[in-house]
Amino acid sequence: MVLVLVAIPLLVAACDNGDDDDVTPTPIPTPTPTPTPSDIEMASIPRGSFSMGSTEGDDWYERPVHSVMLLPFYMARYEVTYAQWVKVRDWGEAHGYSFNMPEDRGGEEEGGTQDENHPVTGIEWYDAVLWCNALSEMEGRTPSYYTSSAKSTVYRSGRVDIQNDWVKWDADGYRLPTEAEWEYACRAGTTTKYSFGNSISRSNANYYHGGDSYENRTTPVGSYRRNVWDLYDMHGNVSEWVWDWYGILYYGSGGLVAGVNPRGPSSGSYRVLRGGHRRDSPEGLRSAARGSSPPDDRSFRADYKGFRPVRSQGGVEYKGAD
Ligand SMILES: [Ca+2]
Ligand SMILES: [Ca+2]
Numbered sequence: 001m002v003l004v005l006v007a008i009p010l011l012v013a014a015c016d017n018g019d020d021d022d023v024t025p026t027p028i029p030t031p032t033p034t035p036t037p038s039d040i041e042m043a044s045i046p047r048g049s050f051s052m053g054s055t056e057g058d059d060w061y062e063r064p065v066h067s068v069m070l071l072p073f074y075m076a077r078y079e080v081t082y083a084q085w086v087k088v089r090d091w092g093e094a095h096g097y098s099f100n101m102p103e104d105r106g107g108e109e110e111g112g113t114q115d116e117n118h119p120v121t122g123i124e125w126y127d128a129v130l131w132c133n134a135l136s137e138m139e140g141r142t143p144s145y146y147t148s149s150a151k152s153t154v155y156r157s158g159r160v161d162i163q164n165d166w167v168k169w170d171a172d173g174y175r176l177p178t179e180a181e182w183e184y185a186c187r188a189g190t191t192t193k194y195s196f197g198n199s200i201s202r203s204n205a206n207y208y209h210g211g212d213s214y215e216n217r218t219t220p221v222g223s224y225r226r227n228v229w230d231l232y233d234m235h236g237n238v239s240e241w242v243w244d245w246y247g248i249l250y251y252g253s254g255g256l257v258a259g260v261n262p263r264g265p266s267s268g269s270y271r272v273l274r275g276g277h278r279r280d281s282p283e284g285l286r287s288a289a290r291g292s293s294p295p296d297d298r299s300f301r302a303d304y305k306g307f308r309p310v311r312s313q314g315g316v317e318y319k320g321a322d
Helices: 001-017 080-095 124-137 178-188 253-257 298-304
Strands: 040-044 048-052 066-070 073-076 240-245 271-274 289-294 310-312
Touching: 048 080, 066 253, 066 289, 073 124, 073 178, 080 124, 178 240, 178 271
Parallel strands: none
Antiparallel strands: 040 073, 048 066, 073 310, 240 271, 271 289
16 A cells, blocks of 8 residues: 555656656655554554443353453554565564564465465464564564563563563553454444444455455455454454453453453463454454464464554553552
8 A cells, every 4th residue: 555655656757757858857756654664554543442242143252241441552454464474574583583483374275375465374373472572673662572570571582471461561562452452443433243234245354255256365455345443354354363362251250350451361272363264254253253272373274364463552541440
């Protein structure tokens, strides 16, 4: 998208100069700086509260519907693309990072691709977290993730099961959204099954048997309708890693504590995935639908998985009643 904006003035300039050598060349305008050196466009998500979960289907682990209050944050408008993944990964590897899956992942045989504008696939949860830290350091921001509660050693390698209190939640660096932040952003003020209403069609998302031209394959990010908070592909394409350990009983156990900036259980064996993917049915793409997987998953199912980062906007955290 940024490339298109830059390319048009160049083409215009070339045409102006092509038919008359006496004309002073039109200066090529300086491209508008991208929001970040990594070309990642972020949408601003306002602070607020919403009803998390659903009673729509048989998935009892989406219940009870409970009220959640969140601070404002920024969220990537698109799933992380293969080109963005490579750019930040390569920067990280040149600056002390070691990813668990350095080999290039994604391939046509599993419906993924290394086309630069498609979502990256096959990413471990650990590597998604490492990538967020690398992106933060690449942009001169304070990293979010550390290897202990002292928060003195930046997480740059290995498979570390970072605890909730090892995270600088108010840092200006990137991190994965919490499960609550993800659903809040996906709903964008709606209470329907999808952010577009109670049904979904091939013009709204990439899913299985959607009847689009990308059956069983990823689509370039941003190919479908965005939600009102300017986020694309929250339903479908690749399912997205979020921060939380998957807690099947978590919604019912948290009470008031879970209602304010909930960050999930303190331990677990699976991490949450959200939004469904290109092989999911429409039910799997619902705003409230919860998926999960081992954080080091390397099975063929890894090729259904991607992620998108967020950044906190700061603000005074609501602590709840003492
Ligand atoms: Ca499809
Ligand atoms: Ca998605």
